[in-house]
Amino acid sequence: MGVEAGPPPRARHGYRQQKYRNIVARPIAEASVKAMLARENALFTQRNPNSHSLSEKAARNWLHGVPMHWMVDWGTPFPLFIEKAQGVDLTDADGHGYIDFCLGDTGAMFGHSPKPVAETLAREAANGFTTMLPSPDAAVVGELLEDRFGLPFWQVTATASDANRAVLRWCRAITGRKKILVFNRCYHGAVDETYVTIDRGRPEADPALIGEPRDLSELTKVVEFNDVAALEAALAPRDVACVLAEPVMTNVGMVLPEDGFLEKLRILTEKAGTLLIMDETHCISSGPGGYSGEIGLKPDAMVMGKPIAGGIPAAVYGFSSDAAERIRKFLETRTPGHSGIGTTLSGSRIQLALMRSVLETYVTREAFAALIALAKKLEKGIADVIIKHGVDWHVVRVGARVEFMCCPTRPRNGGEAAKAIHGAIDEAVHHFLLNRGVVITPFHNMMLISPSTTEVHVQTLIDGLDRCVTELRS
Numbered sequence: 001m002g003v004e005a006g007p008p009p010r011a012r013h014g015y016r017q018q019k020y021r022n023i024v025a026r027p028i029a030e031a032s033v034k035a036m037l038a039r040e041n042a043l044f045t046q047r048n049p050n051s052h053s054l055s056e057k058a059a060r061n062w063l064h065g066v067p068m069h070w071m072v073d074w075g076t077p078f079p080l081f082i083e084k085a086q087g088v089d090l091t092d093a094d095g096h097g098y099i100d101f102c103l104g105d106t107g108a109m110f111g112h113s114p115k116p117v118a119e120t121l122a123r124e125a126a127n128g129f130t131t132m133l134p135s136p137d138a139a140v141v142g143e144l145l146e147d148r149f150g151l152p153f154w155q156v157t158a159t160a161s162d163a164n165r166a167v168l169r170w171c172r173a174i175t176g177r178k179k180i181l182v183f184n185r186c187y188h189g190a191v192d193e194t195y196v197t198i199d200r201g202r203p204e205a206d207p208a209l210i211g212e213p214r215d216l217s218e219l220t221k222v223v224e225f226n227d228v229a230a231l232e233a234a235l236a237p238r239d240v241a242c243v244l245a246e247p248v249m250t251n252v253g254m255v256l257p258e259d260g261f262l263e264k265l266r267i268l269t270e271k272a273g274t275l276l277i278m279d280e281t282h283c284i285s286s287g288p289g290g291y292s293g294e295i296g297l298k299p300d301a302m303v304m305g306k307p308i309a310g311g312i313p314a315a316v317y318g319f320s321s322d323a324a325e326r327i328r329k330f331l332e333t334r335t336p337g338h339s340g341i342g343t344t345l346s347g348s349r350i351q352l353a354l355m356r357s358v359l360e361t362y363v364t365r366e367a368f369a370a371l372i373a374l375a376k377k378l379e380k381g382i383a384d385v386i387i388k389h390g391v392d393w394h395v396v397r398v399g400a401r402v403e404f405m406c407c408p409t410r411p412r413n414g415g416e417a418a419k420a421i422h423g424a425i426d427e428a429v430h431h432f433l434l435n436r437g438v439v440i441t442p443f444h445n446m447m448l449i450s451p452s453t454t455e456v457h458v459q460t461l462i463d464g465l466d467r468c469v470t471e472l473r474s
């Protein structure tokens with residue numbers, strides 16, 4: 001365990017903040033944002049009569065009007081209905097084409113229906129989807145996971161949320177400790193216990209959480225990312241089973257680890273007998289071993305989901321030899337019965353076949369090199385737009401993932417980031433781009449590069465953003 005030498009994390013974050021220091025950045029006027037939103041919403045409604053009518057029909061049977069409630073959270077007057085997705089091309093119900101930089105919020109990071117994965121799906125569709133027994137692919141995929149992510153022992157789940165829940169259980173079981181620790185404003189999926197914030201000065205369940213009667217702060221400790229002193233103090237009583245963390249916070253804008261923070265996290269957890277879980281579900285954008293792989297961080301457990309089977313529900317979690325040995329020992333003493341870990345459709349032959357295809361084709365150093373080269377161009381292009389217009393924004397990149405935030409300096413932690421997010425500007429920019437055929441991730445300003453993304457796509461986005469900011473300034 002411990003941290004191997006590697007390039008300092010900052011080297012991978014790309015465009016330096018210093019670039020902006022000598023420009024006088026001015027905020028965008030609120031009135032201008034409001035006016036753009038009104039214009040773009042009217043244009044959206046006018047452009048999309050078929051989506052409009054589909055949304056009215058769907059509302060008769062779907063709670064919230066859509067199969068999953070956050071589909072209406074994009075802020076448009078009604079959701080866009082997508083007929084077809086291929087590579088980075090989306091076609092909506094009115095026949096409009098889009099370049100997709102959202103890519104299913106990472107689920108389609110390797111493109112929509114990527115050819116090798118679609119071919120595997122078509123081939124394997126004839127051979128059965130799920131049997132409750134392993135398929136021959138299991139042996140190969142296990143080896144691939146160890147090779148890519150560095151941990152030897154793995155399990156499959158249907159979603160990254162499931163994987164995180166399972167890992168938390170295992171960590172509690174083998175340490176005999178009840179508490180866990182997360183970073184303020186983290187997101188690890190639908191994992192109730194991680195929804196504890198300190199925004200109002202003390203740990204409390206996120207008021208947004210629905211139907212949760214327990215006082216989650218009893219067993220969840222929460223500190224700010226990059227706060228070594230708070231982390232050390234929280235771990236000192238040696239009652240924390242595990243820390244669950246993304247190496248870069250990616251769900252509240254993007255919050256980078258400061259130099260040495262992750263290394264310190266590794267050292268402090270080890271010292272406190274606390275297991276370290278790295279959730280690489282989004283940070284897989286860093287490279288074929290995730291962010292941990294890029295910096296040589298050795299966690300005790302890792303979670304990886306979303307694109308691991310090309311966007312078909314599948315996720316994995318892995319353990320170090322040491323943690324796996326502790327699990328084996330624990331199982332010798334365990335009471336027989338339902339474990340509370342695992343769901344029927346997990347580890348199915350179709351998941352294994354698709355994961356094999358994704359790991360062999362896309363989770364490779366060569367494949368990532370091309371994505372990262374293009375992501376750098378996007379980052380530079382956005383930085384140039386920010387500088388040209390003197391807006392008080394910044395851009396940040398982690399591998400193939402680029403994010404611009406509408407605040408002048410990088411937030412140091414989740415609390416700062418949550419305060420800095422400017423919902424109205426984000427929405428105005430999203431809608432402007434959407435009406436001009438470019439999709440970026442809703443809720444914040446994330447853009448992913450996939451193997452199907454081209455320089456022309458990237459330039460289209462940069463030009464669109466340039467036009468958008470020009471209009472916002474006028």
Ligand SMILES: Cc1ncc(COP(=O)(O)O)c(C=O)c1O
Nearest residue numbers: 159160161187188189279281282
């Ligand atoms: C870092 C991280 N972990 C886990 C999840 C949960 O993934 P899923 O919704 O596929 O369960 C997410 C979802 O956005 C995530 O961002």
